[in-house]
Amino acid sequence: MLKLFSYIALFISLFNSQLLFAQQSIRLNNNWEFLKQDLGGIWESVRPVGVGNPEAVPLWQKVSLPHCFNAEDAVDPDVNYYQGPAWYRTQLKIENPYQSGRTILHFEGAGQKTEVYVYTTKVGTHVGGYDEWTVDITDAVAAFQKTDVYQKQFKGKVPVSVRTDNSRDLEMIPSDLSDFNVYGGIYRYLNLVYVPSLSVDKMFAKAEVDAQGKLGKLSVKTRLYNPAGINEATVQLKLVDVAGKIVAKTEKKLGNLSADIDLWSLEIKKPQLWSTEKPVQYRLQYEIISSAGNSKGEEKIGFRNIEFVEKGPFNLNGKRLLLRGTHRHEDHAGVAAAMTEGMIREEIQMMKDMGVNFIRLGHYQQSRIVLNLCDSLGIMVWEEIPWCRGGLGGEVYKQQARRMLTNMVEQHFNHPAIIIWGMGNENDWPGDFPEFDKEKIRTFMKELNDLSHKLDKSRYTAIRRCDFCSDIVDVYSPSIWAGWYRGAYTDYKKASEDEFAKVKRFLHVEWGGDSHALRHSENPDKALSKIKTGGSADERAGDASLYGGAARISKDGDWSESYIANLIDWHLKEQETMPWLSGTAYWPFKDFSTPVRPDNPVPYMNQKGVVERDFTKKEAYYVFQSYWTEKPMAHIYGHTWPIRWGDEGEEKMVKVYSNCTDAEIFLNGKSFGSKKRNSQDYPAAGLRWNLPFLKGENTVKVIAKQGKETITDEIKFIYQTEKWTKPAKMELKKINQLDDVATVEVKIFDDKGLSCLDAINLITFGLTGDGKLIDNQGTSSGSRKVQAYNGRAMIKVKLNKGQSAVSVSAEGLKTVFTTL
Template sequence: MKRLIYTLCLIIGCATLSEAKVLTGHKTRLTDNWLYLRGDIGNIWEAVRPAAPGSSECVPLWTPVTLPHCFNATDAVDPDMNYYQGPGWYKTLLDIQNPYPNGRILLDFEGAGQKTEVYIYTTRVASHIGGYDEWTADITEAVQAFVSTPECVQRFGGKVPLSIRCDNSRDAEMIPSDLSDFNVYGGLYRYLNLAYVPEVSIDRVQIDAVLDKNLKKATLAVQAFFYNPSDIRKTTAHIIVKSPSGKIILNEEKEVMPLGKASLLTANIQKPELWSDEDPALYTCEITLHHNGQEQKAIERFGFRHFEFVEKGPFRLNGSRLLLRGTHRHEDHAGVGAAMTEEQMRAEMTLMKEMGVNFIRLGHYQQSDIILSLCDELGILVWEEIPWCRGGLGGEQYQAQAKRMLTNMIHTHYNHPAVIIWGLGNENDWPNDFPEFDKGKIRSFMKELHELAHQSDDSRVTAIRRCDFCKDIVDVYSPSIWAGWYRGIFTDYKNASFHEMQQVKHFFHAEWGGDCHARRHAEDPFINLDKIEAGKGADERAGDASLYGGNARASKDGDWSESYMVRLIDWHLKEQETMDWLTGAAYWPFKDFSTPVRPENPVPYVNQKGVVERDLTPKETYYVFQSYWAKKPMIHIYGHTWPIRWGKPEEMKEILVYSNCPQVELIVNGVPQGIKKRNSQDYPAAGLHWNCKLQAGENTVIALSKGKAVVADTLRFVYETRTWGKPAQLQAKVTHCGGESSGDISMVEVQLTDAKGVPCLDAVNYIEFGLAGDGQLIENQGTSTGSRKVQAYNGRAAIRVDKRKGESVVSVRCDIPEVKTVFVRL
């Protein structure tokens, strides 16, 4: 395999290091003791200069932060402003304690957005373009030069000043495009590590674990790539391979010449334990490199599995059909933007697996290695792609970045058995970054990427989504099918998918679904949708994402209720169970995320298609997926965030129960409503739907499974039989949410009512919160209860307040001039 190396721009010394992740036992996460400056400085001296004698002046002002850190932790979803795009600086002091004589000192970046420069004291030692790569900077010579200057060392207390400039300024000659439906974040938003390695070390390890089609035998080949700036010619490598249970199955030692790459081990494995979605068996390879009394250990996990996309047919894993039940992920979270911690990542991926997911597309860029490792552990197959997303095709620098990121993505994540697809792009039929939009040039470049991917890794397949004029180039193609949202009605889904499947050899359906505003519900979710044309296709057309103009469509004319979205998802999942040719489909996305192109959404600047909110709070749609995909018994009555239903007295109301249990009984206000059997083709809710009479006022509904393992759910709500007029006033109340270290947290809730005080349960007006006093709104979270400006859900809105043990006044107003602002004292 030809190795394509992108070398860092090293200013001191002549050593180069590939972008692959450095593996070492001497690695420390640099999380604490950082200072951050939003904006630029005049020169690098401003970052390290001492204050004038006797002066307390510090210009500019730096703010303490913890890594990972994102420029846009909150402003990405601020309803009143564009998110910040520009430079930002970080600085800290390194306590260098290299255990290796003549060893190297490295900074291992897991990702930094989007252009990065690294300085030791006043010396620029490295730079990088691309916000989603893992890459490494060798700072050895710069540190040595600094510590050889006693006056500098004395001034910094023996520590070494490190300064890093990140920049996410708009640049059309970079990927991804700023036309993309997600924020191009800035900052040190993934972990940064200080690593020490011997004078010769392992740069990366490549493991080829090849399983034959009969699944009885496998071959294992282990290669190492070295970092060897001292040109050492002889080392010893000790290789141990362990089974998933930890048993040593291979143990070898050999002398190697650490120049470029070296083959360390080849072996046949009899009756290998197979990696699968239900039993993700992981082997371990430990390599210890010995030289001159020093050693370095690299540990990699891998797995044996065989997959196949059958031509115009299903997907097979280890010889059996597996329907890929998928979703998507953006690196984005409430309150932190892209700067998710490892704990937050694990919580998200675990919640995803508990929903029943066995496949994920990482959109639209390579993501943290932590996510890939979690997919390995949890049994989630992966489509990972580079951020060539929208806008057209740039010039030489642009194309070089795309190739470099593709190569680096493959090298960095090669050993993860979860990965089966390398994505080459997304929506590359979307123009407007450049005056020229040349389909021929885009096709030529797509071919280059396809060939490059197979040169780097011929064991996996390539794919793109939504670029019809390139669909013949890649191995797997996903067209645009948004039945029931951007076009058509959702009952068009199966026919539209079958038609698209016939156009390509290998079909996969990435991205389907639609937006829903968490906590908004409807008694009639199909109102205003009668003018939508059925049977005319289901692809997304130019302008369909707009809330104005164009043909009738649910995305523009619908109510964005959870009530509509559970029905759309329910129909898709019902149909997928009958499509024996389907490889799989991936719902877009798992979690709501921020986007600069949707300022007028119910939660401003948030794409609200997720089945959980941006803080991982599940919507009702989460449980629809569970009812089809999860193995653990579950039961969920629709409407846990619907406190008031409405209708006429004695009117029959539908109650939906989502469950994977064979039989379910429903009880309403103590009266049994009968037992129903689950049948996925009995729409909606797989047959678990009842028409019941509700009583005015309080109602209690209980659903419980029948059988040995009983699971149950209880729901309480009010049934409103009064009719209401136009919104005339806001009624507010305060509830206590518990304590936090920073002070007590309260929830301010408001309800639009008419002049008589009847709740306006269909009101969708914008509600805006403000605060004066000691407390602070918990805002800019990008959630239904975490935005100071939000569309009402059934006339309601809410926000949490950190009272900070003081007094505050919260103001609440809506966009109806006649409705007076109300004030709530806390």
Template structure:
């Protein structure tokens, strides 16, 4: 069997007397998957006769990474699948090391996993987000001795893996959490060949004084030593950010049972790691035993940080305002099974937006993400998945402790990490009949002590559990000004009030939902009904679209127009809060969630500044205008094709830009030059009142930053016709390219006038040869979606055939279009 693999690492040593070929390969292709359980492991390996109707169930071919819930997480008609699923493949295993070990290294699998070699169970793991390894050496050797190894499997080793994301109250994270608890081999799986003695982990502690004059690097090793060897020797090499070897030391160890100190380095004036200059040093550790050598490489950075008591945050002795966001591992079309390229694109977009901090919510995330944070210069808060629901029993707590331990040990070397999160919203009850605050406090203290014992160099933190806020080093209360409670103009006062309650304050989670492509001429209309002075925290039930006090989350229009104003206000306030450590808005990218079926895109949390497929919303550019230095200018409304109002009425045009000044042109006429002032809300003063002409209007801005010039331009229609309530649907094909057709449906009144504020539900269906491109969780990729400005879009993969698209909206006549 041919296998397409990515060779991750091959080291060749030419020292006299030694040679080695240490290798790790990604197992990506030639997998089969079954989305159900089987009667026993024999069903996964028994011989199959072609055409035999008893050869069931039917497995499907897949590539890794793969998630059970790539589509059904956002299927509007069903609950997402939670249960067992099976994977199987056959490997050509030829370990080059005499007496070496063959390992399967899982970068993450959800949520309970069992591993088999043929019918022999070789390992299990509980937890969907930490890394783990199974040694399959003995099982492989035993199987190679059987007759069927050559006769039936042609010299290959059958591997079967059972993943299970069934609901279980005694595991974390809670099913009450606002994200899907996915199943599958949704992170990379590696085949590793190791010699008889190798390295399990390297702990590299890089410290630097506040003057950046002296760097200290202490290195410990944990050995993988199933053979029980009693001694080891090797070399530690330190390479600077330019690739130059600057130090090298030999070591010898006589106790391999515990973590061993193998090297200490002092570096004069090390190049400091920071968001502006993420300098990374390379630590290369080799271990030699008999005639075999194993090498492991880690990246480290020298930086120091401080959360000042009742004050701001300092990095390398200078105040740094943490400008942050959040992230879930979730992507349109694949759910949690994101590839390296997907993750790289996402993190680069964050960096391009000006992010210098990220909270990874609410679990240990892929090693790829942490590597990108190191190399891009993005500081990190990473947390264990103790999220909502209360506190379970002994098994529950043991899992939490183990996952905290694994997260810290596995990500210990990343200079980007400054905070270990102990939990999230642990004041949220519901999983158990008894909700005991004191027991939660006791366990929170246990986790806090555990984190500090594993890593004294970093701080601990939690978000939204007021009765535990005295336990961690840094605390983030709940402040959702202008969304779940209150008005966004109350943000500063509420933040100052909360700041005074703790020694080290950080503001994680703020913002609100926006339905991509929906815009409003009067986005603040709902604010008149919202009571001010009643607090800005989010409370149980506030996410509901029903009942309770008036609030933007329930009574607002969910337009991009409103959320841009909310973000704009927060950002201009943060510019003049010198005591603020920083803030992280929730969240960079829309993500799926099982607890929001009634949102404009069902089962989607729509608080991102980009959609689930990374398409930017207008709010992306609001942040970019405050947080970046590279000149940019963006006219609000690139996805707003038609504006409306009276003839002769003045309309505001906003430009989000970080430039010194900008000049606006509409239909060739200049409306003057405006200077940017961050405190001149909205749009930092870059706004103009303009009278549109009926029909098409061409809008252009020319902005200047020093000697540099940037431009942006859009065209918008202006509709003066008034409309009545929606009376019928109209559909048309607006694009046909690369084998895909895109259709647009509009809601119009009885006279055919487009209803530009209509938010009716739209349901798409398809018959024929094509495939509806849906279940993506995006505004253009959902077969059930609320209209945005009286329209909705969807695409069809034609498959070189004919299809009919149907469109239904409650109370209106269903319509069709032939493709």
């Protein structure tokens, strides 16, 4: 029922938002051209074809928005991603329905510096890749429409050109030292908006309720857009509940329209509460009536009470709630930052289905689509500005941070999902400037913290990993990476208790570790024997490096899905025994690209996600489900592990991740008994069996029960008992073809022809002919350079209805080919 409610709420939210935008806003998705370089000047974007030397005219390509010009090069193993200027252009038919109305371009996000032109007139600029902004093009359009060029050259359309630039700039946030790409392009939706000459710029609706839910308060104020200087108007407001009933309404005449205006203050007895299980939202409908015409709109609000208890847990609506969280980067295979609404919706729903009730948006303001989904699905949010690493710049740098904080708070003020505004991330990380002054960083952190509280007193402030600023913000998250960058995962609880004692309010965001999808291990914890335990579990300079320094799993571990499943399993079972804990957030939900990790198994990828960059689930996804979800589920570890290995007659562990009370295991049709789930019986909450595999093919099946409901899962695999030696040769074969796309797989063998199931050779795929490798995806089977997983690697090929030869090379092994 809870999931059904979530889907219904999501549908209503999306329907209403589309209805609203259909009245005043048009997404400009199509009919764009793109140029990945700079121009000599704006005239080169709009001059007629044939003017000048045609061979000198840059070649534009057709694209649709959203579009990120780092869609592939961000994870190209052989190049650094492009950081520089690029241009977009289109022609618009302007048909504003309002007499004397305003025509506005509304950017939901473009990176990182943007200039906007109507014909040759610059109409707006913006610095910052993540906050929303608008450009009023009314006057420039009117002026252009009076020219002969408007009708003769552009046939009644208005040329719009947009220059975006993600060039490196030390006086801009985020720092290029950050562990994520600073992307370029119009990578969020761009809207053409028509409004009357008096319209709503911002509508601020503050919904509050006491912890017992007895009395709700709503205060509404507005900021109007009034370039015509209109002196008076009337506002009509309605508050509508989830059933469509009008709870209250008011009408007010307005005089002074130049400043923020208080519109409405009312009390509601026993409002329906917004929660993670039942995310009830009210609708605030408004209409501004003036001599310019009527401007209508709607905002969603939710009544909920939040409290981070000092030296204690987190309470939602007066009851303790453990924040079960993850993180989100705006990044996806094949498109980078330019995720469509459909992709975003799928991602957030996958998080909810995993059991998430909290997301930290790392490390910047994200799309309004994300926040709307979190509101509708009942997922609480920490959203932050991109003051990330590098130190502290000058006044230009600071002004951008102030502006982006103000924009983030004002643009997302009404979302009930948001509980924390983040002031920064890893601000203890120097490098961009000769000076690294902790006191100056503290001073600016305090300024931002005060600004956040001035803009919004109802929410908490937080930072992650900057100990010398931990006392400034309301909530602090230290660095605890037990079992990855430092220590063993068994150090997690003690390390958390130590850090908890140092601060007023503790929340642990960022924990976990990398896993190379499709790589599995029979002895994943082997490297822990080298690790010093019992000390601090914080990450330090150089810990992400694969070379040198102290022993650590991030360097010395096998990067298998098996190890990360164990690490997550331990953390989750410990979190159930920490009554003082407000919550945690695993880093991150999905693998994402980064310029600082060229040597990872998938080059330029941070591989800590529980799903791959294309939404393919890793085994870890089901570990979370087994602890965090109520809908009965059962998953045998190893669905992507085709060959296990060991001695003949040796019993091997099989783990089942399930939230059911009982489970029975079967090997090749024979029952090996039932077990009851106990979250504190590590690993797999007691649902583990040591089974005597047969040499060759085996089938394992589980039947899990939760009340009257039965869940089954089954895997098949080969058990190899022969012992291999070092890699000696490779074989490359086509293993699948769907329509015009073929999948090829390389396997590594020793000199006797035995599969080398622990081989991690760096594989390089190549192709000649009509086809094209589907690479630069940032996935285990979508990169032309990739470390082998259990002695194999795969890639897909777009055949283009022709013939191709695919090659595979690896250092020390003979290159092999196959023809498609």
